[in-house]
Amino acid sequence: MLVQRLLYVVVMAMACGTPSGGLNVPNRPLGFFFGGPPQSPSVEVVAYLDITCPDSKAVYPTLLMVASNYKPSQVQLRVHLFSMPFHRHSHTLSKAALVLDLYQPNGDTAFKWMSLVYSNIDSLSTSGTYKQSDEEVLNLITNLARNLTGIKEDTFVEKVKDTSIDQMTRLDFKYGCTRGVYAVPSFTINDIFTDASTWTFDQWKTFLDSLLQ
Template structure:
């Protein structure tokens, strides 16, 4: 290709990307863990998690332990972040959005079920499965958390364009924050290095912040 033409195409692409607007959701992305009593005064943790990522799974117990310890002084929002090299991650994240639409209290039980059974959704075990088969299996898993009565509604959720859009926005939101892997954590809006984190790391991070809040 002519070098001048290549440069012009590159400049055009950069201009287009800079000008294009990412879709803005009707409400901020993510699932609030319980409902914090003092959202404006608590330390806020944002976690970007992939339901079929082993590191995301391993980071969840110490974070949950910290949430139990700090109670209302610590708030959590989980953003589903499907890693593209996990073949079924997008479907799992979409499942969370479907669960949130049908019964918001079922989101975290379903996330924990994914963590417990995620090995069955790894690339190798599902290599010969069709997308429909994976969806059917995830639906069965979801019914454990949501209830058998809405099984049909849950499966139909995969045909609902709004849940597809919501899952895409979750991924794009993570990218807009500079997230490139999972798990990734932000504390009061600032990226936190070192993951997966253990409970002691959470304590050493959050204790000084709460002490400063009191002062």
């Protein structure tokens, strides 16, 4: 518990630098919405994930199964990428998710990117890249992005380094801090935090179906 509290203090300190009245207002909704643009669903499932976190990777396939089981007007999954400070490349990979989502705004590009990153998590983790420079890792990330979407390498690198992309990605992280998020994965269902990290698909379905009745 002490470690979690200390981590929360560190995370909140990293979120400093915004106006005292609150966060800057973004020009688009924060997070990534499964199945297309934001709906007005009966139930909204929000997941806070770190894109290079093994625990986030473990829950991700189940989340996709759950989201695919419903129409977005019934249940819509929204993912906020919450980069923990001890995962060296999470912020860059989160920026890449936004770049690709804007490059191919079809509702599933960011989720395909998350799946691809999780499938390559060993080569993108802090321990897996400790002998590589940031530029070398960026080259690896660029190749993955190109293979997934066809985006040109120079375009991708330029966008990942773009200040507006960086600010939007930081804003999503800071938003999580304002919600009290300090560990991943974390979940809310209709804005209420729910300890669902160990739920199976059947447990998710039973719970969500009860809300839809």
